Amino acid sequence: MADTGRAAVFVGPNKPFELRQYPIPKLEPGSMLVKIAMSNICGSDLHIFRGDMASAGFDGSREAILGHEMAGRVYALGEGAGADSLGRPVKEGDRIVYQYFQPCWSCPVCLSGVTRACPNKSGRTSPVGEWPYFTGGYGEYYYVPPGRKLFRVEDDRIPDGLIASVNCAFSQVTQGWETVGLRFGQSAVVQGAGGLGLFATVVAKEIGAAPVIVIDAIESRLALAREFGADHTINTNEVKTPEERVARVQELTGGLGAEVVAELVGFPAVVQEGWDMLRPGGRYLEIGNINRGMTMSYDPSQLVFGNKSVHGVVLYEPRIMPQVLDFISRNLTKYPFDKVVSHVFPLDKIDDAFQQAEWLGKQQEKIVRAALAP
Ligand SMILES: [Zn+2]
Ligand SMILES: [Zn+2]
CATH class of the missing domain: 3.40.50.720 (NAD(P)-binding Rossmann-like Domain)
Known part of the structure; x- marks a missing residue:
């Protein structure tokens, strides 16, 4: 097992990301550590990078590990962890998808069934450099806290870039149509x-x-x-x-x-x-x-x-995720899903990836979605 892993830290709009090493975090009971295989660059990551979301706190006053459309395999299991949200066993090496946000599940909004609108939901909560360190997709690992809704990926044929989209884009538009x-x-x-x-x-x-x-x-x-x-x-x-x-x-x-x-x-x-x-x-x-x-x-x-x-509509209910995985499995050979993630960059080329994914840039004609593979 490794002692440390890298993550790319956002230090402010339009500034180069800083690659830093962090310790492999100690796992709480019920948590999991995922080794990231791929993290897509989503439109909202680009908005943050460009400074469009400065008023939402991404103005450089606090650092952050961005990236939420990610896919990976379970690297380590906390005590008592070992099943997905449908009760299916999860072991080290399994691919999983999970919400990148966490509703509280107990407020009036959650109880009304709209957990995606939970006013108490948590995302990147701990400051950069503090445990559990790996709080975003642009790193080698991602810490999945206890209570997070997650699902084992049953179909090995689905490419990582597409699995990553189940965390965000794919599930969100499916929620939207519903x-x-x-x-x-x-x-x-x-x-x-x-x-x-x-x-x-x-x-x-x-x-x-x-x-x-x-x-x-x-x-x-x-x-x-x-x-x-x-x-x-x-x-x-x-x-x-x-x-x-x-x-x-x-x-x-x-x-x-x-x-x-x-x-x-x-x-x-x-x-x-x-x-x-x-x-x-x-x-x-x-x-x-x-x-x-x-x-x-x-x-x-x-x-x-x-x-x-x-x-x-923002975000999605967790039940959407296994529905989308099943949808992808059924239609994998019918549609050119492999063309959506068009460009893959190594993590240390994250600046190039963002420059090229920039939708107002000259590469726009070629790039549909760029991704980082640590
Ligand atoms: Zn997204
Ligand atoms: Zn709630």
Whole structure:
């Protein structure tokens, strides 16, 4: 067993990450230590790196180990640990997925069944450099505290980069469709064909939504969206104005607009356009806009007179994770899941990985999702 492991520490927006060595932590009863195989760079990690989340505490005043879309194998088990949240045995060497946040399970919000909205949930709680040290995905290990919901990965065929997405993007969009009530035969629009958008597309398709329409500015992503089941794609560089895009969606949905539209772009500027794409009675799924303080103005009467609703969703209920794993297993050879994580970097090249994954950078055409493999 190793004595120490490396982790990449975020010290402030747009600053190089610092690679540091930390001791292998002592394990509390019920905890597990995971050896990370791969950690993806998610849009929210990029937001933090760019300084978009400075007002949420990521302004450099405190250090952090970022990364939450991770996959790995159990390296060590704390006393009494040895089963997943479905009661299946877990041993050293098994691959597991787990929530990267921890609801309290006992507040009124948790008791109402919406544990993803728990106001007491904990994430990266201990300061960098203090036990249990490995509190984020960009390191060689990750400490899974007692009480964390986790699930053994049964299917060895699923690549690590895809397993990592079950911790975040894949489960979140699946939760989103469930929350907004997307059903068989309903029309769905996906704004944004990044990792979230591609997963949303394939889940919508397999739910039986029709048509599934995907909007993005990058043709290679739209081509991938079609491979993931999009019936139609709209390139915003070709269909240039919001009015034209709304008209196109109406044309593709029998003149009325879509029953459900999902926002997976992450900028307020696309929201009005998304609402305009909804048919009367339509539902808007808001997932992408996670930057506090980025605002828009709107006319609430259009929601009233349109009987339109907006559902905000962040995180997911733990039961979604085994459902998503099962979904991936069933569809692994049907869709090109291996193309979502397009670029893998070693941990000590984390700065290059972030520069290249930067969605406004020149590499945008090539990168869907970058990942780090320590
Ligand atoms: Zn994420
Ligand atoms: Zn709670």
